[in-house]
Amino acid sequence: MSTVLYLNGNxxxxxxxxxxxxxxxxxxxxxRILAVGSNDEVRRVGGQHAELVDLHGRTMVPGFxxxxxxxxxxxxxxxxxxxxxxxxxxxxxDLVRERASTTPVGHWxxxxxxxxxxxxxxxxxxxxxxxxxxxxxxxxxSSKDGHLLWVNSRALELAHINAETSDPATxxxxxxxxxxxxxxxxxxxxxxLVFDVITRPDPVVSRRLLEQELAKLQSRGITTIHDxxxxxxxxxxxxxxxxxxxxxxxxMIMPRQMLSQLSGxxxxxxxxxxxxxxxxxxxxxxxxxxxxxxMLDSFEGSPGNRGILAIPEHEMMETVRAASEQDLMIAxxxxxxxxxxxxxxxxEQAQRARLRKSxxxxxxxxxxxRLEHVQLITSxxxxxxxxxxxxxxxxxxxxxxxxxxxxxxxxxxxxxAYAYRTMHDMGIPIxxxxxxxxxxxxxxxxxxxxxxxxxxxTKRPPWLPDQALSIVSALGGYTLGAAYAGAEEQxxxxxxxxxxxxxVILRDDILRVDQRHLFENGVQATxxxxxIVYGSV
Numbered sequence: 001m002s003t004v005l006y007l008n009g010n011x012x013x014x015x016x017x018x019x020x021x022x023x024x025x026x027x028x029x030x031x032r033i034l035a036v037g038s039n040d041e042v043r044r045v046g047g048q049h050a051e052l053v054d055l056h057g058r059t060m061v062p063g064f065x066x067x068x069x070x071x072x073x074x075x076x077x078x079x080x081x082x083x084x085x086x087x088x089x090x091x092x093x094d095l096v097r098e099r100a101s102t103t104p105v106g107h108w109x110x111x112x113x114x115x116x117x118x119x120x121x122x123x124x125x126x127x128x129x130x131x132x133x134x135x136x137x138x139x140x141x142s143s144k145d146g147h148l149l150w151v152n153s154r155a156l157e158l159a160h161i162n163a164e165t166s167d168p169a170t171x172x173x174x175x176x177x178x179x180x181x182x183x184x185x186x187x188x189x190x191x192x193l194v195f196d197v198i199t200r201p202d203p204v205v206s207r208r209l210l211e212q213e214l215a216k217l218q219s220r221g222i223t224t225i226h227d228x229x230x231x232x233x234x235x236x237x238x239x240x241x242x243x244x245x246x247x248x249x250x251x252m253i254m255p256r257q258m259l260s261q262l263s264g265x266x267x268x269x270x271x272x273x274x275x276x277x278x279x280x281x282x283x284x285x286x287x288x289x290x291x292x293x294x295m296l297d298s299f300e301g302s303p304g305n306r307g308i309l310a311i312p313e314h315e316m317m318e319t320v321r322a323a324s325e326q327d328l329m330i331a332x333x334x335x336x337x338x339x340x341x342x343x344x345x346x347x348e349q350a351q352r353a354r355l356r357k358s359x360x361x362x363x364x365x366x367x368x369x370r371l372e373h374v375q376l377i378t379s380x381x382x383x384x385x386x387x388x389x390x391x392x393x394x395x396x397x398x399x400x401x402x403x404x405x406x407x408x409x410x411x412x413x414x415x416x417a418y419a420y421r422t423m424h425d426m427g428i429p430i431x432x433x434x435x436x437x438x439x440x441x442x443x444x445x446x447x448x449x450x451x452x453x454x455x456x457x458t459k460r461p462p463w464l465p466d467q468a469l470s471i472v473s474a475l476g477g478y479t480l481g482a483a484y485a486g487a488e489e490q491x492x493x494x495x496x497x498x499x500x501x502x503x504v505i506l507r508d509d510i511l512r513v514d515q516r517h518l519f520e521n522g523v524q525a526t527x528x529x530x531x532i533v534y535g536s537v
Contacts, residue, residue, distance in 0.1 A: 279329025
């Protein structure tokens with residue numbers, strides 16, 4: 001047996017029974033923790049032939065678990081037009097023009113991260129500027145939140161979208177007064193019309209980009225991700241696992257449209273610590289920035305606009321019930337308060353159906369219901385979340401990045417938005433994640449945002465500081481809370497005997513460092529199953 005002893009450390013285990021320790025032993029063969037305690041206690045378990053690693057007093061915590069990420073899309077960002085820094089439609093068009101000069105005629109130009117909410121003119125862009133910038137290329141640019149697609153005339157032509165094209169049931173084609181498409185599509189059912197005709201990514205290139213992104217995850221101390229993507233990502237992860245090159249544990253959350261196919265994907269969760277299929281993702285609505293989040297009341301300054309329900313309520317209920325009957329995790333994207341209500345209605349119906357069928361003798365402990373984002377929700381529905389045991393899967397960087405548009409589009413309602421402290425104090429389970437590529441996936445920056453309620457890159461005062469989490473709570477959400485959200489709290493999330501030996505070594509004590517400099521606390525090493533996969537001690 002190959003055993004590694006990590007000694008002389010400042011170890012925060014996130015295990016309530018043994019919250020702090022000096023050392024731990026990991027069996028590298030199984031990847032499991034053998035002992036946690038003092039140096040002497042761990043040495044006795046490890047034996048004479050164990051490998052010794054001196055932590056020199058550095059802080060060790062469980063490996064970070066990102067409970068909400070889109071990793072392949074994050075990887076693609078490096079290859080596409082990135083409009084994040086643009087402050088006008090013309091600046092984006094200039095980037096497209098530059099890319100067109102080096103792209104073969106007729107090939108697609110793709111990009112992302114344009115955000116009209118930070119432009120000097122916040123109107124929706126039009127196809128005209130893209131037509132002028134790239135008249136011989138089809139162009140498709142996703143908004144920062146991924147819920148709008150800005151395209152040129154060539155792209156509309158290839159997708160057969162014109163004045164006669166009907167709006168999809170749960171999406172919209174923005175139009176001029178004569179009915180002609182302006183070049184902006186809202187929500188998946190509309191954007192899909194273009195995505196269906198875009199040339200598919202090269203699998204070899206996709207794998208290379210994904211491998212690069214996995215290495216970056218390791219450098220940030222991330223040892224597990226809940227990846228919300230489709231079959232291409234799963235296929236690449238499977239290849240890397242089989243070649244022993246994965247290096248980060250992955251739990252896939254697949255599109256709801258794949259519900260009937262999940263059992264045939266060939267992933268045996270019971271035998272797999274590196275790659276698992278957790279469940280399905282359902283979109284209940286759009287986003288705040290795109291003004292497509294489903295609202296109980298209209299957006300400020302836009303009477304009658306209550307956003308878009310991305311799926312009919314009866315269809316959501318049927319999907320949630322079917323997934324629940326298969327014991328699958330159900331993660332529902334819900335940003336607006338109406339979306340949260342509809343999602344909870346569906347979950348409550350599924351729970352009641354299970355209760356009627358259950359003999360109460362063998363409760364299903366591993367079934368997880370999650371609301372993703374939970375950016376605006378009524379107090380009544382927060383009470384329902386607590387009663388029903390629904391997890392709040394939150395991305396705290398959204399709270400600091402969205403503060404201006406939350407106040408602009410939600411007005412007084414924004415005072416009860418991103419209510420992380422309220423959720424925590426009510427006893428609602430919390431899991432933290434990034435939603436990359438929308439925002440950064442650096443856990444320390446996200447924990448800073450959760451606890452200080454501001455972007456570390458700015459000097460602005462904290463936003464709604466009464467909703468800030470404590471460092472212990474935020475760290476818990478990134479470890480044990482995220483593990484619970486993936487129904488893996490018996491396997492990971494704390495440094496406990498019998499669990500997987502996944503850990504992060506930090507330069508400074510995360511619970512004692514000046515909170516203003518929390519995001520600067522560098523990752524010194526990342527450990528997966530006892531092996532150092534990044535850095536050194």
